Amino acid sequence: MHSFNLTKQLFWIITSFIVGAALIISLYLYQQIQELIQDRALSRSKTLQTYFISMRYVYHHRFLQSGLDLNDSTVGFLPAHASVAISDEFAKRSSDGITIRNVTDRPRNPSNKADRFEIAAMHFFEKYPNRKENLTLINQNGQKYFFFSAPLKIEPYCIQCHGKKEEVLPFIAKRYDKAYGYNVGDIRGVTSIKIPHKVIADEMIAMFWKEMLLAWSLMISLLAVIYYTIRQITHKDVEAKRWLESEVQIRTEELKKTTKNLEDSNLYQQHLYSILRTVADSNQILITAQSLEELIDKTALCLVENKTFLSVKISLLENEILTVKASYGVDNEHTILPIEHIALERNTSIILTDFSADISEECRQKVKKYGITAVYAAVLRKDTFATEAFGVMMICTAQENGFTAEETAMIDELSGDLGFAINSFYQKDNIIKLSFYDPLTELPNRRLLMERLSQAMLSSARTLQYGGLLFIDLDNFKVINDLKGHITGDEVLRETGKRLLSILRQTDIVARFGGDEFVILIENIGSTQQDAASAIQTTSNKILEVAKDPFVIDQNPFYLSASIGIVLFKGNDSTADQLFSYADSAMYAAKKSVRNTTRFYDSTLQETITEQAHLIHDLRSALSLDQLFVVYQEQVDIQGVTEGVEALMRWEHPSRGLIAPSTFIPLAESSGMIITLGDWIFNEVTKQIEEWNSHPVKCNWRISVNVSPKQFEDDDYVSKLQKQIA
Structure with missing residues (x-):
C-alpha cells in the first residue's frame, strides 16, 4: 500500500x-x-x-x-x-x-x-x-x-x-x-x-485556442493512460497491503483505547490538582489581603484564571440587599440571579444543570452563547455552623459533564475559608469604626478629629494658609430630650450632622464631640487673617441658617438655634488641645451674649467682623435711603480729547461720611449684595445716557461700567441687561 x-x-x-x-x-x-x-x-x-x-x-x-x-x-x-x-x-x-x-x-x-x-x-x-x-x-x-x-x-x-x-x-x-x-x-x-x-x-485568437485545445487534449489523454497503467500494475500489491493495514489498524485502535483511558485518568488527576492549586493560591490571598476589597477581587480573579471556571462572581449583603462585589468572565455579570437568592435564603449551596425552564431568556441566551453546563452557588458564612449566610460565591463552568463531586467539595471548602476571612474584616472594620466614629451620627469622633487637626496644623505651617475650628452647640437641645425623649433627640442629632455635611466642602471635617456639640475643621481658607475670617464667617452664617430650619417631630415643626465659637490657626504655634479650648471659650461667649450667633476667640478680630456686619446692614439700607450715587471719571485719547467716562459708585453714609469703595465693595461681594448694586448702577447709567443724548458733545461719549464676576454667575444676567437697555 x-x-x-x-x-x-x-x-x-x-x-x-x-x-x-x-x-x-x-x-x-x-x-x-x-x-x-x-x-x-x-x-x-x-x-x-x-x-x-x-x-x-x-x-x-x-x-x-x-x-x-x-x-x-x-x-x-x-x-x-x-x-x-x-x-x-x-x-x-x-x-x-x-x-x-x-x-x-x-x-x-x-x-x-x-x-x-x-x-x-x-x-x-x-x-x-x-x-x-x-x-x-x-x-x-x-x-x-x-x-x-x-x-x-x-x-x-x-x-x-x-x-x-x-x-x-x-x-x-x-x-x-x-x-x-x-x-x-x-x-x-x-x-x-x-x-x-x-x-x-x-482569426489568430481562434487559431491559437484550436491549437491549445488539441495540445491539452493530447496531454490529458496521455496522462490518463499512464495513470491507468500504474493503477493496474500496483492493484494486487495494494490489496495485500490493505489487508495487512486493516489488521494493524485494529490492533492500533485497541492500544489507543487503552492509552486514552490512562491519559483521561491522568488528565483528571491533573485537573483536580490544578483546582487544588487554585484553592491553595486563594487561601494565600485570604492570609495576605490588606483590605476587604482586595480580598474579594483577588480571590475572584485567581479562580477565574483556572480554565475550569468560566466565570466567578462574589456578592455580599449590604443593607439587606445582595450586591455584587467582584465579577470576572461571562461579560462581567453584575446582575443577581434567582439561584443566588435561593442559596442565601436556604443557607445552603445549590447546583444548577438544567437550563430548560425557570430561567430568563437573557440567561438562556448567555448559557447558549458561552456553552455553560453548570452553575454552582456556594454560600458565605462566618463559620461552618452559622445559621445565616451573608453572601454567595457563584461559579459557572463549560465542562462537558459540569462539576464533579470532588470539584464541588473543593469549592465548598474555599467558600468556608472565604466567609471566615470576610467576617474577620467585618469585625476589624467595626472595631475601627467604634474607635474613630460616633455610633449615633456616623461622623468622626474626638479622637479622629484630633489626628486630623494635628495634620492640618502641619500642613498650614508648610502652605502658610489659615485654617479654622468652629465649635457648635445647639441652643435649648435639652428641651427636646425632656419633651420628646432621647430617641427623638438622637434623630435631631443625626439630622443636624446631615445638614452640616450638606453645606460644607468634601475636604472639611465634621465631628461630634458628644451631647449636642459638633466641631468643624476647615483648611486653606486664606493667606491673610482678614480673608480667613471673612471666609469662615460666611460658613458660620450658613450653619446658623440651616440650624434654624425646623425639625419635624411627630409631624410638628420644632425650632432650634446654634451658638458657634471660632478660632483661626496658622502653623503649629498652639497645640490641638489649646485650639479646642479657645474655640470652646468662644462658643460659651456666644451663648452668654444672645445665642444664635458666632464669636471669634480673638477679640480684635471679633470687633472687625462685628464692624463688617454693621456695615453690611447699613449697605442694605443705603439703596432705599438714596445714600448711593454715581460719579464719572473721564477717559481721554492720546491727544487729551475725552472719548468717554467710567461710572464709579460712591456711598455717603449719614454718620460715617464718604466710605471708600475699597471698603464697601468687598463687603458687597462677600454678602451677595453686589448683584443688587450692579443692577442699580447699570440702571443709573442708562438714565444718564438718555440725558446726554441731546448734548452736542456728550452724546458721542461711551460709558464704561465695572462688572463683578459674581454677576456673570447669574444665568439671567444677559437677558436682564437687554431688558434694562431696552
Whole structure:
C-alpha cells in the first residue's frame, strides 16, 4: 500500500510539473499572439498610410502642375476635398470596417474635423516631434479599434493655402476664414486609420485556442493512460497491503483505547490538582489581603484564571440587599440571579444543570452563547455552623459533564475559608469604626478629629494658609430630650450632622464631640487673617441658617438655634488641645451674649467682623435711603480729547461720611449684595445716557461700567441687561 501511495504521489508530482510547464508555454504563446496581432495591425496601418499619403501627394502635385484656375468649379479638385471623398468612398467599399482619413483640429471642411482620439494624437506628436507614428487600442462606440496615427506637417507647397491669410491665393482667402498662419514643419493634423480589433485578432485568437485545445487534449489523454497503467500494475500489491493495514489498524485502535483511558485518568488527576492549586493560591490571598476589597477581587480573579471556571462572581449583603462585589468572565455579570437568592435564603449551596425552564431568556441566551453546563452557588458564612449566610460565591463552568463531586467539595471548602476571612474584616472594620466614629451620627469622633487637626496644623505651617475650628452647640437641645425623649433627640442629632455635611466642602471635617456639640475643621481658607475670617464667617452664617430650619417631630415643626465659637490657626504655634479650648471659650461667649450667633476667640478680630456686619446692614439700607450715587471719571485719547467716562459708585453714609469703595465693595461681594448694586448702577447709567443724548458733545461719549464676576454667575444676567437697555 505504501508503494502504491508513493507511485501515486510520484505520478501527481510529474503531472503537476507537466501541467505547470504547459500552462507557462500556453501563457507565453498567448503573449506572442498578442504581440503578433499588434505587429500585424501596425504593418497593415503603415501600408494603408503609405498608399493614402502617396496618392494624396501625387494628386496634389499633378493638380498644381495642371495650372487649373481655382474657382467654385475646380475647388473640388483640391487634395483636401478629394481626399475626403476618397476616404468616404473607401469606408463604403471596405467590408471589414477600416477607415482612413486626414483630419485636423481646425478643419475647413467639416468632414476633416478630428474626434477626441485624433486630437489627443495631435497633442502627442506635438509633445514628441520625433515620433513618426503611434498605434493604440481604443474603445469607440462600444467597439475596440486599433488606432494608427501619423502627423501631417506643413510642407512648402502648403503655404500658398495655409500661410498668412494676406499672402495665400485670393480664392482661398475669399472662401475660407480659418486654418491660416501655419509655418513649414507645423503639424496641420494627422492621418487617422482605425482598424476594428476583431479584423486582426479574431482569426489568430481562434487559431491559437484550436491549437491549445488539441495540445491539452493530447496531454490529458496521455496522462490518463499512464495513470491507468500504474493503477493496474500496483492493484494486487495494494490489496495485500490493505489487508495487512486493516489488521494493524485494529490492533492500533485497541492500544489507543487503552492509552486514552490512562491519559483521561491522568488528565483528571491533573485537573483536580490544578483546582487544588487554585484553592491553595486563594487561601494565600485570604492570609495576605490588606483590605476587604482586595480580598474579594483577588480571590475572584485567581479562580477565574483556572480554565475550569468560566466565570466567578462574589456578592455580599449590604443593607439587606445582595450586591455584587467582584465579577470576572461571562461579560462581567453584575446582575443577581434567582439561584443566588435561593442559596442565601436556604443557607445552603445549590447546583444548577438544567437550563430548560425557570430561567430568563437573557440567561438562556448567555448559557447558549458561552456553552455553560453548570452553575454552582456556594454560600458565605462566618463559620461552618452559622445559621445565616451573608453572601454567595457563584461559579459557572463549560465542562462537558459540569462539576464533579470532588470539584464541588473543593469549592465548598474555599467558600468556608472565604466567609471566615470576610467576617474577620467585618469585625476589624467595626472595631475601627467604634474607635474613630460616633455610633449615633456616623461622623468622626474626638479622637479622629484630633489626628486630623494635628495634620492640618502641619500642613498650614508648610502652605502658610489659615485654617479654622468652629465649635457648635445647639441652643435649648435639652428641651427636646425632656419633651420628646432621647430617641427623638438622637434623630435631631443625626439630622443636624446631615445638614452640616450638606453645606460644607468634601475636604472639611465634621465631628461630634458628644451631647449636642459638633466641631468643624476647615483648611486653606486664606493667606491673610482678614480673608480667613471673612471666609469662615460666611460658613458660620450658613450653619446658623440651616440650624434654624425646623425639625419635624411627630409631624410638628420644632425650632432650634446654634451658638458657634471660632478660632483661626496658622502653623503649629498652639497645640490641638489649646485650639479646642479657645474655640470652646468662644462658643460659651456666644451663648452668654444672645445665642444664635458666632464669636471669634480673638477679640480684635471679633470687633472687625462685628464692624463688617454693621456695615453690611447699613449697605442694605443705603439703596432705599438714596445714600448711593454715581460719579464719572473721564477717559481721554492720546491727544487729551475725552472719548468717554467710567461710572464709579460712591456711598455717603449719614454718620460715617464718604466710605471708600475699597471698603464697601468687598463687603458687597462677600454678602451677595453686589448683584443688587450692579443692577442699580447699570440702571443709573442708562438714565444718564438718555440725558446726554441731546448734548452736542456728550452724546458721542461711551460709558464704561465695572462688572463683578459674581454677576456673570447669574444665568439671567444677559437677558436682564437687554431688558434694562431696552
